[in-house]
Amino acid sequence: MQHPIRVMLVDDHAVVRAGYRVLLSQADHLEVAVEAESGEQACQFYVEHQPDVVVMDLSLPGIGGLAAIRRIRARDEGARILVFSIHDELAYVSRALEAGAKGYISKASAPDILLEAVLKIAEGGIYVEPELARRLEGQSAPGEPQAESFGNLSAREFDVFCLLAQGHTTRQVADELCMGYKTAANYATAIRGKLGVSTTAEMARLAYQNGLLKS
Incomplete structure (x- = not known):
């Protein structure tokens, strides 16, 4: 009998993990071995637990999904991680694959x-989901937004930047990412310095130009 593929589900919502678990259990050669929030x-x-595959959300409390991917890969270069995220913007896809x-x-x-x-x-x-793969292949075409602007941001700075660009206050960012207000404020200051912007409006404009905000 073939050994089942052991999956770790990583999502901070128990109801969402339960749905994934039911879906994956439909395949008799897959099993959810462990869950993380x-x-x-x-x-x-x-x-x-050394799972065979990790199914990872990006919007997580604590260090966040991108940083978690980097840490796991630093421990095990052969780690097989699949990002399953609400975000379909190319900057997220690129950052995840780079991680x-x-x-x-x-x-x-x-x-x-x-x-x-x-x-x-x-x-x-x-x-990579076919539609996302198609868009990735075309992102270097003339007129397409580029994500290189964010190359100097750490994984957590990128998370903070996206929330600020969406209009969240520093307090809301702190609550969303489970960090202290001063920590969130320090991140915001560092981000503005790295990106050469001074206002939240400029962050929003930069995010829009890079496909991180919907029109």
Whole structure:
């Protein structure tokens, strides 16, 4: 009998994880071995349980999904991580793949896409949702927004930047990312310095130009 593919689900919403678990259980060669609700837990549980595939959300409390991907990959270069996120903007996709993710699909994708992606990555392949892959291939075309502007931001700075650009206050950013107000304010100051902007409006404009905000 073939050994089942052991999956770790990483999402901070228990109801969402329950839905993933039901979906993955439909394939008799997949099993959800462990669940985590934060980036820190994901790193800890990866070491303890050694799952075959990690299904990782990006919007997590604590260190966040991007940083968790980097930490897991630093411990195990062979880690197979699939990002399953509400974000379908190319800057997120690029950052996740650069961090070491082996695949990226959006939560708006059809259920069978998740199963297909997990199986492909478990086999050692790379899987990017077809529509996202098409957009990635065309992002260097004339007139397409580029994500290089954010290359100097750390994973957590990128998370903070996106929330500020969406109109969140510093207090709301702190609450959303489970950090202190002063920490969030320090991140905001560092981000403005790295990006050469001075106002939230300028952040929003930069985010829009890079496809991080919808028109």
